[in-house]
Amino acid sequence: MITDFISPHALRGQVAFITGGGSGINLAIGRALALLGANVGICGRTAERLDAGRKLIEAAGATVFTAVADVRDEIAVQDAVSACGEALGPIGFAVCGAAGNFVAPAEAISPKGFRTVVEIDLLGAFHAAHACFEQLRQTRGSLLFVSGGQSYVPFAYQAHVGAAKAGIDNLMANLALEWGRYGIRANSIVPGPIEGTEGMNRMGGADAAAIWKAMTPLGRMGKLEDVANVAAFLATPLASYISGARIAVDGGQNLTGSHVFNRAIGEALDASKGEAR
Structure with missing residues (x-):
């Protein structure tokens, strides 16, 4: 748990x-931010998911604001951000x-499919x-x-995601450069x-777990808290001089490349085509 550290x-x-x-x-x-005392606003496209998320974060001690918004809609996002600020106070993270x-x-x-991923992600x-x-x-x-490992390691069958994630990392670097003067x-x-x-689940689910473990030097899948704890650290004053950084929380997977995944997913796609015939 993040509060152990x-x-x-x-x-x-x-x-x-x-x-x-x-x-x-x-x-x-x-949830990790809530455990460190933050109040949290969450937005997403599905009210049911937001309601379930609210309960989980509230159980960690936070006051929670929710807003249904599609991030592709700039007005909806702006309205959600403004309403969050009014409800909880100025956003700090x-x-x-x-x-x-x-x-x-x-x-x-x-x-259309390529554009949809780029619009949602980037x-x-x-x-x-x-x-x-x-x-x-x-x-x-x-x-x-x-971001995602597709940003800097080419993964087959992920051209759309790779383009979007690479754009995200470049956007991050530009904002770190430009907005640093505002603190x-x-x-x-x-x-x-x-x-x-x-x-x-979209990258093979449980059937691909053995493949991912074989591609990861630490030999295991990551857990949600592995990522959440690093994110929470970046929100705290402990990270006050970290900006423009791209931090992998992947057990070293990016070091091994994507060839094992590429072959396995390619074989799975070929098999599904054969079944379809």
Whole structure:
């Protein structure tokens, strides 16, 4: 638990805002921040997920604000950010975490499918960061982008995601450079294979667990708290001089490349085509 390593009061009085905050890694980040004393705003496209997420974060001791918003809609995001600030106070830590993914060969990705992932991941991250700017300038707060290993290691069947995540990391670096003069930090976190997440389900699910373990020097799948704890650390004063960093939380998986995954997923896709015939 994060409070075993950092004071449970480290973020007392702080406000966090998280896109895609109703499930998975982003929800786990919200809970970790709550355990350190922060109040948390979460937004997402599904009210049911947000309601479930609210209960989990409230159980960790936070006051929680929720807003249904699609990050592709800049007005909806701006409204959610403004309402969060009014409800909880100025935002000091913003997590741009909403994401989309599917597995497909590049030649089979439609322009619409490619655009959808880029709009959710990259454009959505910009919308959230842009909407939070004024509040972050007031608090001299920080931004956290949830990136992916596809940003710097090519993965087959992930051309759309790789392009989006590479854009996110470049956006992060630009904002760290430009907004540093306002006291705003910006960093990216790069989760590896994290068990029990929607992202992993889309990348092969339980059937691919052995493949991911074989690709990871630590020999295991990551847990939600592995990522959430690093995100929470970046929100605290302990990380006050860290900006422009891309931090992998992947057990060293990026060091081994993607060839094992590429072959296994390619074989699975070929087999599914054969079944379809």
